[in-house]
Amino acid sequence: MTASAMARPAPAHDSSAAPLPGPWVSPAVPLIPRGVLLSAAAAGLCGVWAAAVWTATHVQADARLHTVALFVHLLSLVVGFGGVLTADWLGLQWLMGRRSLPEVLRTADAVHLPIWLGLAGLVASGVLLHPDPASPLTQVKLALVLLVALNGLHAWTLQPRLSALCSATGGAAPRLLLLRAVSTVLVSQLGWWGATVIGFLNTRR
Helix, strand or coil: CCHHHHCCCCCCCCCCCCCCCCCEEECCEEEECHHHHHHHHHHHHHHHHHHHHHHHCCCCCCHHHHHHHHHHHHHHHHHHHHHHHHHHHHHHHHHCCCCCHHHHHHHHHHHHHHHHHHHHHHHHHHCCCCCCCCCHHHHHHHHHHHHHHHHHHHHHHHHHHHHHHHHHCCCCCCHHHHHHHHHHHHHHHHHHHHHHHHHHHHHCC
């Protein structure tokens, strides 16, 4: 979703590590390639997004439910976007050499869950806010929401590399990995800020 997700620390030998960074080994289940897991997770995110869009066009909330949904929407924005800004800001400071990678990993791990809960709350409550799917602005916002979710999934693929760097080199990263980290941060900020601005504009129409 964001640069925060790429920073979730997990030792390479820890069986409780996040399931996406590499193949998952279980005594009862055959080895599952990372690509299969990532594809399944991406398909799941797209499915949830499509279901939310379909539901939004077929459900009409009454005034009281609309008010509750609006409150949940704003609360989810504070929780999710606040976590994103915290993690991405520290990630940028690491890229500029002002923070250590272990510090960034610890902070991002602390805000990882609130970010995903905030995004889930935004999607769930947004279904009840009568979005206009025919509006170009709304269409862009819906696309940005999906982009944020998929970007968060992509960030998970950076987690094992960053954890390895933290253990082996203390944070020195190759150029390709730095480019992936920068692009993850930029896409995260574009998606969250874009969706927030469009949501504000839609309330004034």
